[in-house]
Amino acid sequence: EAAAAEAARQRAAAAEEAARLAAEQDAARKAAAEQERLAKEKAARDAELARLAAEREAEAAKAAAEREAALAKLAAAEKARQEEADREAARLAALKAQEERDAALAAAAAERNVELLDRTIFTPDYKRRSHYYIDIFMENARRLDGTVAPTPTPAN
Secondary structure, eight states: HHHHHHHHHHHHHHHHHHHHHHHHHHHHHHHHHHHHHHHHHHHHHHHHHHHHHHHHHHHHHHHHHHOOOOHHHHHHHHHHHHHHHHOOOOOOOOHHHHHHHHHHHHHHHHHHHHOOOOOOOOOOOOOTHHHHHHHHHHHHHHHHHHHHHHOOOOOO
């Protein structure tokens, strides 16, 4: 009877040990499955974060390129405006210098009592315009020098 009780107790202990080992194996299996699931979730989250970071970086690069293009466009517009202002200033300076030359020429003619020829502005399609101006300048120079009598200008 004692041997039977001991055998029953040993069987119960063995069954208990087997159940404990089965529970541990089941818990280990569940833990491994949970760990694998968490690893997959972490890998998916890391991939999503990498994708979002690349997307943000691409957007930042695009914004920087657009900003640089806008700055270049503004710089080009500013340069064009400055060049236009410089051209206008040069044109005004040339007009003022021409007016001063004309005034000096008129003063010299008035001082010598000589009548100078007027320069008529012809249309751009008038082909002899530059020669005409040269002729007028030469004739006025002759008249101011007093070396040659005035010559009549051809009729247009």
